Amino acid sequence: MSLLPPPTALEGLPWVPSSRVAALRRLGLLTLEDLLRHFPRRYEDRRKFDRFPDGPSETAACLFGVVKKTSYKRFGPRRIFEAILEDENGGLLSNPITLRWYNMPWVQKMILGGHRLVVYGKPRERSKRLVIEHPEFEVIEDEAGASLHFDRITPVHGAADGLPAHIARELIHHALEETDLSAIPRLWPEGRTGAPLLPDVWRAVHFPLDMAECEAARRQLVRDVFFGIQLILASRHASVKKNGGFARLGTGILWKQVETNLPFALTDSQLLVMEEISMDMAAPHRMNRLLQGDVGSGKTMVALRAMIQAHESGWQAALMAPTQILAEQHYLNFRRILDPLEIPVVLRTSSRREDSMGRVDLFAANPSSPAIVVGTHALLYEGAEFERLGLVVIDEQHKFGVLQRTRLIERADAPDVLVMTATPIPRTITQTLYGDLDVSVLKHRPAGRGRIVTAVRDVEKLPAIVDFLRGELTAGRQAYIVYPLIEESEKLDVKAATVEFEKWCALLNPHAVGIVHGRIDPESKESVMRDFREGRLAVLVATTVIEVGVDVPNATIMIIEEAARFGLSQLHQLRGRIGRGPEKSWCILLHDGAIGSGLEKLEVLEKTSDGFEIAEADLLLRGPGDIIGTAQTGLPSLGLGDLIRDSDIMTDARKLALNILEEDPELRNSSHVSMRNYVLKNAIQQELSAG
Incomplete structure (x- = not known):
């Protein structure tokens, strides 16, 4: 029998039922290669199943048993289907377990009394019974198929309506037998560093003989994906450097005047990074650089230095902030520094358009004094109004994807692009998400900043905390009180800012308390923020609208209610709103009996203020999630890869990709044809996505 090429369409193959084609299409499985790249989500060792549990557990169990009884009940709009599963070989000591599905009537048609089932799920205690709710399950219908589904390491692939897991397994088994596996392109070059390529990698990843073989196959396929x-990323980086740009040298005169008048000394880290960026802007290629640093490390001053260099070179510079509050704060800070030098500063948000020089046309071309423009990310879509855009600074990069960045870089005026992180990024993610950028890192906080003490406290301690807060307010300090929601939710039992605001007004009387959140109109929001900045409000009750960039040096206390509801990096970012002056500051993380990972992340913050340590801890606690593989990145999915477990593979893949492109920048070598085709295919897909 001749083997079929990997691009062969599934539809029309004799072993692919026509009734399954629509479900395959919904999963994006159109060809034999697509089907073979539909990797298992997990594996079950069905040579020996778990024993039926005696009690509830947070660990999922894989059980095999026989359905002794089924029932279907209605309680108003709720429909419940139950099946009682027993272990035939468990004896008298084995307890049956109840399988339960809510509002899924089709399950009733799939499971009948006497069926043999494999089920997977967490046992819970419900009304003194052990129940697995909405378990994954397979019905073992005949002995002929048992060898594929039983007595082996069994793969569990992603399923869909119309394509249950056991059918996906059977189709993939057919594909392995009928596909020319040697024709599936492998990117990692033979003979390079790392283990030699496994000839049987596709069979080993889908139907391994043991987990050691499975892991070896998985790592090889991950190596291919990461290398791709x-x-x-390396090709994008080289393309930016190669496609030219404009040298924007500046004179350095205006910046010298700014630096002389600063009320603080720049850190060595700031000076080093400023020099890196200045040299990049002065070169005749487009800058595409990531600036990352901890909260309060002085990223904005570094960005201003670059914007002044663009201005001195006769070009406009634009800073794009993620929120209107932050855009307005940058605008006011820049005006305070730049008005004495008569450098025009422009504010452009959805609700405010202001100009420091009093002009009506905020983007009026003035080659002798091009404007510095501050706004929200919406500026990207109003870019036609820029006459000579020389530098774009993107604040809080994670809200601004690669495709938008590419749109900026490809403008005819070839602006330099500087993207800034809100918090440090773990190294593995930096070299993945931002591998097409040069990277600058700020390692030190400016001198003269006070120490921040972080304390994790149960809500029972609130009366003592209020007494402490009142004492600090009487001494002239200011405070933030942060909540996770704007209004009370029926679904989540969490405190809400608007409800708690009245409580704090009474508790802290006569100290003035204000409130700010995302639903307040922009004018009112700015009025409240101005009152807080200028000291007319002692306390600001807020949601995470204050998360990024708000700078009030006299604010030395932050109380975060329901702190376990926030993410670790978000808590660190919020904490960065205090400790901006010379005084000691306190961040109090309140929780109501938090346990497990919720308490663990709060304890991380209590132990360290180092944003890089916190970023690594956050990655370990949460996992990388769907960090890449979306339209935002323009990159392929990670597939079987895991950025934490496989960080060594990503590092090796990066080194190899850079080495190969240094040897063969155009990938013209005959041994690099598959690599060249892969890069070109991705570039076309990215272009189509960008419209």
């Missing part, structure tokens, strides 16, 4: 990602 790094090839794309």
Whole structure:
């Protein structure tokens, strides 16, 4: 029998039922290669199943049993289907377990008394019974198929309506037998560093003989995927450097005047990074650089230095902030520094358009004094109004994707692009998400900043905390009180800012308390923020609208209610709103009996203020999630890869991709044809996505 090429369409193959084609299409499985790249989500060792549990557990169990009884009940709009599963070989000591599905009537048609089932799920105690709710399950219908589903390491692939897991397994088994596996392109070059390529990698990843073989196959396929990602990133980086730009040298005169008048000394880290960026802007290629640093490390001053260099070179510079509050704060800070030098500063948000020089046309071309423009990310879509855009600074990069960045870089005026992180990024993610950028890192906080003490406290301690807060307010300090929601939710039992605001007004009387959140109109929001900045309000009750960039040096206390509801990096970012002056500051993380990972992340913040340590801890606690593989990045999915477990593979893949492109920048070598085709295919897909 001749083997079929990997691009062969699934539809029309004799072993692919026509009734399954629509479900395959919904999963994006159109060809034999697509089907073979539909990797298992997990594996079950069905040579020996778990024993039926005696009690509830947070660990999922894989059980095999026989359905002794089923029932279907209605309680108003709720429909419940239950099946009682027993272990035939468990004896008298084995307890049956109840399988339960809510509002899924089709399950009733799939499970009948006497059926043999494999089920997977967490046992819970419900009304003194052990129940697995909405378990994954397979019905073992005949002995003929048992060898594929039983007595082996069994793969569990992603399923869909119309394509249950056991059918997906059977189709993939057919595909392995009928596909020319040697024709599936492998990117990692033979003979390079790392283990030699496994000839049987596709069979080993889908139907391994043991977990050691499975892991070896998985790592090889991950190596291919990661290498492809790094090839794309390295090619993008080389393309930016190669496609030219404009040298924007500046004179340095205006910046010298700014630096002389600063009320603080720049850190060595700031000076080093400023020099890196200045040299990049002065070169005749487009800058595409990531600036990352901890909260309060002085990123904004570094950005201003670059914007002044663009201005001195006869070009406009634009800073894009993620929120209107932050845009307005940058605008006021820049005006305070730049008005004495008569450098025009423009504010452009959805609700405010202001000009420091009093002009009506905020983007009026003035080659002798091009404007510095501050706004929200919406500026990207109003870019036609820029006459000579020389530098774009993007604040809080994670809200601004690669495709938008590419749109900026490809403008005819070839602006330099500087993207800034809100918090440090773990190294593995930096070299993945931002591998197409040069990277600058700020390592030190400016001198003269007070120490921040972080304390994790149960809500029972609130009366003592209020007494402490009143004492600090009487001494002239200011405070933030942060809540996770704006209004009370029926679904989440969490405190809400608007409800608690009245409580704090009474508790802290006569100290003035204000409130700010995302639903307040922009004018009112700015009025409240101005009152807080200028000291007319002692306390600001807020949601995470204050998360990024708000700078009030006299604010030395932050109380975060329901702190376990926030993410670790978000809590660190919020904490960065205090400790901006010379005084000691306190961040109090309140929780109501938090346990497990919720308490663990609060304890991380109590132990360290180092944003890089916190970023690594956050990655370990949460996992990388769907960090890449979305339209935002323009990169392929990670597939079987895991950025934490496989960080060594990503590092090796990056080194190899850079080495190969240094040897063969155009990938013209005959041994690099598959690599070249892969990069070109991704570039076309990215272009189509960008419209």
